[in-house]
Amino acid sequence: MANQYRGCIVGCGRMGGTIDEEVQGGPHGALPYSHAAGYTAYERTTIVAASDVVAEKAEYVCSKWNIPKRYADYREMIETEKPDIVSVATRPGNHAEITIFAAEHGVKGVYCDKPLCASMEEADAMVEACERYGMKFNLGTQRRYTPGYLKMREIVESGEIGEPRSVIAYSGGSALWGYTHAADMLLFLAGDSEVEYVQGNVAIDDADFDDNRTDADPSIVMGYVRFKNGVHGVSIPGSAYEFEVDCADGTVRSLNNGSGFQLRKRDGEFNEIVDVEYPHFERESGTVGCIQDIVEAIDTGRETTGNIHLARISTEITIGIVDSQRRKGAQVKMPMANRSLYLGRW
Secondary structure, three states: OOOOEEEEEEOOOHHHHHOHHHHOOOOOOOOOOOHHHHHHHOOOEEEEEEEOOOHHHHHHHHHHOOOOEEEOOHHHHHHHHOOOEEEEOOOHHHHHHHHHHHHHOOOOEEEEEOOOOOOHHHHHHHHHHHHHHOOEEEEEOHHHHOHHHHHHHHHHHHOOOOOEEEEEEEOOEEHHHHHHHHHHHHHHHOOOOOEEEEEEEEEOOHHHHOOOEOOOOOEEEEEEEEEOOOOEEEEEOOOOOEEEEEEOOEEEEEEOOOOEEEEEEEEOOOOEEEEEOOOOOOOOOHHHHHHHHHHHHHHHOOOOOOOHHHHHHHHHHHHHHHHHHHOOOOOEEOOOOOOOOEOOOO
């Protein structure tokens, strides 16, 4: 019989356990969506406890998902319950603190909701803890665990539409709260390449950089990423989360936040780009895929799909674009030097 894993959730808000009440299905195959729903649905995990500093939130989520114990202090919960996996579903200000505490107390895997953290100093500390204690880690950017987007990357890597040239994210939003998704998909669809430099435009008053800490989570308007494998990554404002990979002999694109996908190939008498049928895939929950990936990584010792190193790269893309604005639009070489730049007042 396969090993069973005991999980604990830190943070009983929207992503911790209530967002499923909002989305109620829809075309994207997103459910189950919240951390609690994902562990409940996956047959190899059981939630043994949850914690939140707001007692009413912990009580509600524990009642909703039949979680037997609740705590006010996540430290006490981890020390008492000794879970295999911990979910971090709080605001980003304490993601590093919780992840490091979990690693130091024998937790085998962490599922950290996005964003990873608020500065590269925090990201570096999280990487160091995961490496030192051998703890598996996935960042909750669910698209990279979702079959439709996995099929996009498979098409690109197969070479059937030629060499990839650019990845375009039609999205924007606040750096940590929204752009995290765009940065991760640019990275994912560029083959998880390392980055040479980033450059961007951010809606922020330049005076806000005076203490190297922004007052709010600033909105990224446009971004450029130069990947070391030669792929260009571009993000521009869009009406929905859509992502496109342009290759020498075709394109592949997600439509309307993953409700559909489009594949176009070079063909015909005039060697033009024409629509072809997108390969079949089964719609499955990215949340469950993320949890399953952690479990299988613990089982086998392999790396996770959204591991701490990839999470640091996508976070550095995001914070680097903000730093580009601080530097009047200059290119920001990777790894970025200003690792103490902190986004928001968490």
